[in-house]
Amino acid sequence: xxxxxxxxxxxxxxxxxxxxxxxxxxxxxxxxxxxxxxxxxxxxxxxxxxxxxxxxxxxxxxxxxxxxxxxxxxxxxxxxxxxxxxxxxxxxxxxxxxxxxxxxxxxxxxxxxxxxxxx
Amino acid sequence: xxxxxxxxxxxxxxxxxxxxxxxxxxxxxxxxxxxxxxxxxxxxxxxxxxxxxxxxxxxxxxxxxxxxxxxxxxxxxxxxxxxxxxxxxxxxxxxxxxxxxxxxxxxx
Numbered sequence: 485x486x487x488x489x490x491x492x493x494x495x496x497x498x499x500x501x502x503x504x505x506x507x508x509x510x511x512x513x514x515x516x517x518x519x520x521x522x523x524x525x526x527x528x529x530x531x532x533x534x535x536x537x538x539x540x541x542x543x544x545x546x547x548x549x550x551x552x553x554x555x556x557x558x559x560x561x562x563x564x565x566x567x568x569x570x571x572x573x574x575x576x577x578x579x580x581x582x583x584x585x586x587x588x589x590x591x592x593x594x595x596x597x598x599x600x601x602x603x
Numbered sequence: 604x605x606x607x608x609x610x611x612x613x614x615x616x617x618x619x620x621x622x623x624x625x626x627x628x629x630x631x632x633x634x635x636x637x638x639x640x641x642x643x644x645x646x647x648x649x650x651x652x653x654x655x656x657x658x659x660x661x662x663x664x665x666x667x668x669x670x671x672x673x674x675x676x677x678x679x680x681x682x683x684x685x686x687x688x689x690x691x692x693x694x695x696x697x698x699x700x701x702x703x704x705x706x707x708x709x710x711x
Contacts, residue, residue, distance in 0.1 A: 530702065546699070584636075588700050589648070591648055593647070594645060
């Protein structure tokens with residue numbers, strides 16, 4: 485069955501960096517675009533970034549463009565999110581998700597990993 | 604920046620019909636999508652491309668679109684349908700994904 489397992493979350497100080505990973509299994513990872521979405525505590529969903537199946541194209545949400553970078557390693561079936569210059573408002577659960585039949589929606593989500601930015 | 608507007612909350616009794624609306628200027632040209640998120644869980648896609656239902660989603664969930672509004676309808680609401688529901692679409696440039704603020708469905 486399809487599985488997405490996020491990891492790499494934890495407590496990090498403001499201004500530092502963190503890299504999240506999303507390990508995929510149960511489907512042909514190299515054939516699907518992938519997203520990152522986050523949800524601050526008690527708040528709604530916020531789209532962060534998408535990467536094409538082959539890494540050839542990437543789009544970012546305005547709040548993270550220039551600070552976060554999405555990437556993938558199809559040989560390892562793994563999606564990444566490099567987060568730099570972290571701020572308190574980046575505190576959230578971070579989800580990876582599989583693109584649907586078009587890139588701009590989410591067919592299946594992982595269970596998420598919590599990132600807390602605090603001194 | 605582009606926004607999708609949902610009511611913060613909707614309340615219904617079991618067996619009734621719940622309707623959750625989502626408004627956005629680009630919706631006449633962009634599809635709407637709906638996700639259900641139960642407490643402590645990841646979101647689940649329940650409607651895609653305005654009105655299509657993924658396999659495994661109960662038939663009581665349906666979607667429709669009219670002008671600048673997409674609507675999620677839950678017919679014969681069950682207690683287990685209590686959750687947050689999020690609409691989602693793209694901006695007119697189709698380079699950004701946008702979520703509505705979410706609607707908390709309470710089943711009384």
